Amino acid sequence: MRFTDQNRVALGALFRYPLRTAMMLLATAIGVAAVVVLTGLGEAVRLYVTDEFRSLGTNLLIVLPGRTETTGAGAAMLGGATPRDLTLGDARALERSAAIDILAPVIVGEAAASSGSLERDVTIMGTTAAFREIRGWQMASGEFLPAGDMDREAAVCVVGSTIGRELFRGEPPVGRWLRVSDRRCRISGVLAPQGMSVMVDADQLVLMPVAMAQSIFNSPALFRIIVQARSRDAMPAARRYIVETLKERHRGDEDVTVVTQDAVLQTFDGILGTLTRALGGIAAVSLLVAGVLIMNVMLVAVSQRTQEIGLLKALGARRRQILGLFLAEATYLALLGAVVGVVAGYGILLVLAQFYTEFTFRPPVWAVGGAVLLAMGCGMLFGILPARRAAGLDPVAALGRR
Numbered sequence: 001m002r003f004t005d006q007n008r009v010a011l012g013a014l015f016r017y018p019l020r021t022a023m024m025l026l027a028t029a030i031g032v033a034a035v036v037v038l039t040g041l042g043e044a045v046r047l048y049v050t051d052e053f054r055s056l057g058t059n060l061l062i063v064l065p066g067r068t069e070t071t072g073a074g075a076a077m078l079g080g081a082t083p084r085d086l087t088l089g090d091a092r093a094l095e096r097s098a099a100i101d102i103l104a105p106v107i108v109g110e111a112a113a114s115s116g117s118l119e120r121d122v123t124i125m126g127t128t129a130a131f132r133e134i135r136g137w138q139m140a141s142g143e144f145l146p147a148g149d150m151d152r153e154a155a156v157c158v159v160g161s162t163i164g165r166e167l168f169r170g171e172p173p174v175g176r177w178l179r180v181s182d183r184r185c186r187i188s189g190v191l192a193p194q195g196m197s198v199m200v201d202a203d204q205l206v207l208m209p210v211a212m213a214q215s216i217f218n219s220p221a222l223f224r225i226i227v228q229a230r231s232r233d234a235m236p237a238a239r240r241y242i243v244e245t246l247k248e249r250h251r252g253d254e255d256v257t258v259v260t261q262d263a264v265l266q267t268f269d270g271i272l273g274t275l276t277r278a279l280g281g282i283a284a285v286s287l288l289v290a291g292v293l294i295m296n297v298m299l300v301a302v303s304q305r306t307q308e309i310g311l312l313k314a315l316g317a318r319r320r321q322i323l324g325l326f327l328a329e330a331t332y333l334a335l336l337g338a339v340v341g342v343v344a345g346y347g348i349l350l351v352l353a354q355f356y357t358e359f360t361f362r363p364p365v366w367a368v369g370g371a372v373l374l375a376m377g378c379g380m381l382f383g384i385l386p387a388r389r390a391a392g393l394d395p396v397a398a399l400g401r402r
Contacts, residue, residue: 021333027293028337028375029344031286035371036345038283040363041352042276047360049268059101059232060134060261061239063094063225063246067257084250085221088150088210093245094227099238103227104131105150105210109217111181113206115167122163122206124180126213134228137202142174142189145209153212157185162203164190180206181216195358235260280367284374290337291378294330327380334379338372 065086091105107126112119129147137144144158157178164173164187173187185208194202214220229238239258247254345368349361 024290024294024333025337025340027290028287028334028379029341031283031290032338032341032371032375033345033348034283034286035280035367036342036363037348038279039276039367040345040349040361042272042279043364044356044359044361046269046272046276047362048358049272059229059235061227061229061235061242062259062261063227063242064257064259065221065255067255084253084255086225086246086256087220087222088214090246090249091150091222091225093249094225094242097238097241097245099229099234099241101228101230102130102133103225104128104134105222106131106224106226107210107213107217107219107221108223109213111216113163113167114179115176118167118169120163120166122180123200123204124213124216125205125207126210127207128210130228131207131226134226137194138192140190140192141172142187144189145207146188150209151211152209153215154209155183155185155212156188157206157208158189158191159187159207160191160201160203160205161193162201163206178206180208183212183216185212276364276367280370284371287371287374287378290375291334291382294333294379295382327384330379330382331376334376335372337379338375341375342368342372 063086065084086105088105091103094100094103104127109124110121111124113122114120127145128150129145132144139158140161142158146154146156148154157180159167159173159178167173167178168176173190176187177184178187191202191205191207196202210222227238227242229235239260242258243254243256246256250256345363349363353359353361
C-alpha cells in the first residue's frame with residue numbers, strides 16, 4: 001500500500017461514517033475554540049489594562065503614602081493608615097527638583113453636589129492645573145482649573161460631561177454655580193467625554209483646587225502626588241530626590257512608596273499574562289477529553305471494520321501500514337477539528353468585539369498554534385491503541401468477523 005493510497009483510504013473512512021466523524025470533529029473543535037476564546041479574553045484584559053496605564057501620561061512617578069514593605073501593597077494602594085500623611089508642603093518641596101517637570105497633588109472623596117433642585121452624589125477630585133497636562137484630558141467647553149498657588153482655595157470647579165448634563169438639564173454649565181457639600185463654586189469648564197480611565201470615570205468627576213477639596217473633607221492629607229519627570233532618563237534622579245526629600249521632611253522615616261509607571265505596567269502585564277496562560281491551560285484540558293473520545297470511537301470503529309482490515313491484510317498490507325492507516329485517520333480528525341475550532345473561536349471573538357468595542361480581542365499566536373498542535377498530538381496519542389488493535393488482527397479471523 002503506497003503512502004497516497006493509505007491517505008486516500010483514511011480520508012475515505014471519514015466520509016463513509018459522517019455521524020462518527022462529526023462527533024469527533026465537534027469534540028476537538030470545542031476544545032480548540034475554548035482555548036482561542038479564553039486566551040483571547042485574557043489578552044484583551046491585559047491590553048486594556050496596560051493601555052489604560054499608558055494613558056496616564058509619560059515619564060510618571062506616583063508617590064503613595066506608606067511603604068509597601070511595612071504596610072503591604074494593598075494598604076498603600078487603598079490609602080489606609082500610614083505613619084505620616086502626604087501634605088501640600090511635601091508637594092511644594094518636590095517642585096524644587098531639576099529632574100521634575102510638573103507635579104499634581106491629588107485628594108479624592110465623595111460628596112453631594114447640587115444645582116437648583118437637582119442633587120446627586122459625585123466623586124470629588126482636588127488637584128491643580130498641572131493634572132490636566134499630565135493626563136492629557138481635553139475640554140469640551142470653558143477652561144480647566146486656574147494655575148497658581150496650591151494653598152489658594154479658589155471657588156471654581158470643572159465638571160465631567162455626565163455631571164454637566166444631569167445637573168444642568170442640557171444647559172451650558174460654564175459660568176453656573178454648583179454647590180458641593182456646604183461650599184459653592186463657579187464652573188469654569190466641562191471636560192470632553194473621557195470614559196473610564198484607570199478605574200476612574202472622568203465623566204462623573206467634579207474637579208476643584210486641592211486646597212478647597214481639603215477644606216470640604218476637613219483633611220490636610222493627600223491621596224497621591226503624581227509626578228512627571230523631565231524625560232525618561234531623568235526618572236531615576238527624580239525618584240531619588242523624592243525619596244530623600246520626603247525622608248528628610250518626615251523626620252528621617254522613609255514612609256512613602258514611589259511607583260514608576262513602567263513598574264506598574266510590568267506588574268500588571270506579568271499578572272495578566274500569567275492569567276492568560278492559566279486560562280489557556282484550563283481550556284486545553286478539554287482537548288484531552290476530545291482525545292479520549294477519539295480513542296473510544298475509533299476502538300468501536302475497529303470492531304465495525306474488521307472485514308475491511310482483514311481484506312487489506314489478505315491483500316498484503318503489512319502491520320505498520322494498518323497502524324499508519326488508523327493513525328492517519330486520527331490525525332486528520334484532530335487536524336480538521338482544530339481548524340474548525342480556530343475558525344469558531346475567532347468567530348466568537350468577532351461577535352464579542354461588536355458588543356465590547358473598548359476591548360481588543362486578539363488571542364496570542366502561541367495559544368492558537370499550541371491548541372492546534374496539542375489537538376493533533378492528542379489525536380495521534382489516543383489513536384495509537386485503536387491502531388495497534390487493528391494492526392494486530394488476524395486476517396482470516398477478521399474476514400470471518402471473528
